[in-house]
Amino acid sequence: MVLSVVAAAFFLVLPVELPDKTLFASLVLATRFPPLPVFVGVGTAFGLQVAIAVTAGSLLSLLPGALVSGVVAALFLIGAVILWRSATSGPEDADDAGEGREGTSFLRVAAISFGVLFAAEWGDLSQLATAGLAARYDEPLSVFVGAWAALLVVSALAVFLGKNLADRLPIALIRRVAAGLFLVFAVVAAAETVRALV
Secondary structure, eight states: OEEEEEEEHHHHHHHHTSSEEEHHHHHHHHHHHHHHHHHHHHHHHHHHHHHHHHGGGGGGGSSSSHHHHHHHHHHHHHHHHHHHHTTTTTOOOGGGGGTTTOOSSSHHHHHHHHHHHHHTTTEEEEHHHHHHHHHHHHOHHHHHHHHHHHHHHHHHHHHHHHHHHHHSHHHHHHHHHHHHHHHHHHHHHHHHHHHHHH
């Protein structure tokens, strides 16, 4: 393992991912579910995505851009609708977080978090940056460690912020704001799809 390559991957991926949609998706998941299974699911999804990016190298950038952005637009539009509708169902009680709520087992929450992040991360800038680094440096393990570490830091920040927001702000407000953000991401992805087709 080459530490300079680990550092390069970490410092390239971290700022790309901080303002990204996956940060907001992780944050929203952490407001709805217990933080530890969310972090495990998100971290596992990021690990698999980094492994795929490193393995595939620059081939990921050859996927049709219109297809990727179209699927991402649909996923975020569906996410926005689900978040908006769940906001009207009212906030869950903190006492119900560990029991009595359907779908809150550790494995189920981790699986939901994994699925959301795994689907949303396809064609993401951090994934493409990781693939480019793997192709450039020919140090797949170093690139993997650096990129995954950056994504885990972002995930931890999102989960921590999500838990704190859930303790201080009404859940319905957080979900509506998140639904608005998801809608913005859906519109941006749809615009990218149209631009790629034209």
